[in-house]
Amino acid sequence: MNSYIDIGFHAATSLALGYLVWRIFGINDRRNLLISLFFTFLGGLLIDVDHFLDHFLSFGLNFNYEYFISGEYFMMSNKAYIIFHAVEYVIILGLIYFFLKDQKRKMIFASLALGVLAHLLIDIFLVPNPIKGYFIIYRILNGFNVDMSQGIFE
Numbered sequence: 001m002n003s004y005i006d007i008g009f010h011a012a013t014s015l016a017l018g019y020l021v022w023r024i025f026g027i028n029d030r031r032n033l034l035i036s037l038f039f040t041f042l043g044g045l046l047i048d049v050d051h052f053l054d055h056f057l058s059f060g061l062n063f064n065y066e067y068f069i070s071g072e073y074f075m076m077s078n079k080a081y082i083i084f085h086a087v088e089y090v091i092i093l094g095l096i097y098f099f100l101k102d103q104k105r106k107m108i109f110a111s112l113a114l115g116v117l118a119h120l121l122i123d124i125f126l127v128p129n130p131i132k133g134y135f136i137i138y139r140i141l142n143g144f145n146v147d148m149s150q151g152i153f154e
């Protein structure tokens, strides 16, 4: 049940952000609304596809929905790769945004960056992990190791 609340939060914020970014940029046609929504959903919801890789590394092709939802693979492997979950991406996307001149491209990068940021904030809020674990540089330096007794990340 928790995972549905989780997905609901991500979808609702992606929807709101996509609309908001589109309004702020004032490129007022439906096509650009769809573009903005696509990138907020990409950053805000679809980044969770990286959990499939973590599941695959523990269970191979034996997909188990219950294990997938419960994050059983983190306990099996004691590793957390979740390669699309990283604060650094928000920083990089934000930097690219500031160097762009074209309004449409700026809108795309704003949508994507805000989508990822909202996703990470919701994850941090809903899953009691130390915030440092959401930095991929930290996870790389730790060999992606996790300690379940102290939350997901060491």
Ligand SMILES: [Zn+2]
Residues within 6 Å of the ligand: 047, 048, 085, 119, 123
């Ligand atoms: Zn997530």
